[in-house]
Amino acid sequence: MPDELNPLFGTTWWDKMNEAEKGEVRRNLEAWRFSQFMHGEQGALICTAKIVQTVPDIDSKFYAATQVIDEARHVEVYSRYLHEKSSSSTRSTTTWPACSTTSFVTVAGT
């Protein structure tokens, strides 16, 4: 993302950072953004699982379950991106919440 979209851009803190520090801020900001998307997908996963529970007939459940699978895939993609691509040498991946699709579905009670 362009630096102009970084909330620190244009501040005295930004101006005092060297390029390595700015790079670390960029990586952390992007990881935060992707983390927000991942949590939105977790919410979508819960919502679609609830729809499966509430629809009355089996055909509706089959149809709604396809969306649950899609949302689970979205959670997995964002989770993997955060764990595998967004980590840096100065931050452990354990900083991010444990959120594999399997454990999340168990927590969601589905």
Ligand SMILES: [Fe+2]
């Ligand atoms: Fe989604």
